Amino acid sequence: MHLSVKIALLAIRVSFGLFLLVWGLNKFVNPEGTSGIFAKFYGIEGLGAASSMIAGGLQVALSVAIILGLFKTITYGAGLAIHAVSTLATASHILLPLAEGSNLLFMAGLPILGAIFGLFVARSDDTLLALDNIRTAKA
Incomplete structure (x- = not known):
């Protein structure tokens, strides 16, 4: 594998992890805004602050795991699924x-x-x- 490809994959991994991290942290800082986003784009009304913070905590944990390159099939797959759902939720704006x-x-x-x-x-x-x-080398 060429070093340039490894650098590119690292850049995608870290930048995507940071992207998710900011959105995860936003769920703590602005739970009302998160509730509004869930209502408008996902049809989930009345998301409370506690639910927002739980979702934020899970997203922060996922983000850190992605940045660190841990459990790649699970974490990259979850990140892909989360972003795919978010992208589909905004399909009218994209189309x-x-x-x-x-x-x-x-x-x-x-x-x-x-x-x-x-x-x-x-x-x-x-x-x-x-x-x-x-992790896998030690197993």
Whole structure:
């Protein structure tokens, strides 16, 4: 495996982990905003602060595991699933990005989804600074 590919996979892993981390932390800092997002995009009304913080805690834990390259099949797969659901929830903005009331920023979810899919597919090649390699070498 070329070093350039390993560096690219590391960059995707860390940047995606940080992306999820910020959204996870936001669930603690702004539980009301999280409740509004869940209501508007997922149809889940009345998400309480405690539920928001539990979801945030799980997302922060997932983010850290992704950044560290731990349990790659599970964590990368979960991250991919979470982002895929989020992307699908904003499909109207993605399909008609220039329509009245649409938000062009949701288009940024597509290349992120593609990068995460690539990371998941190439997870066995994502070895640079990945703690999974140390964990599996000891097993």
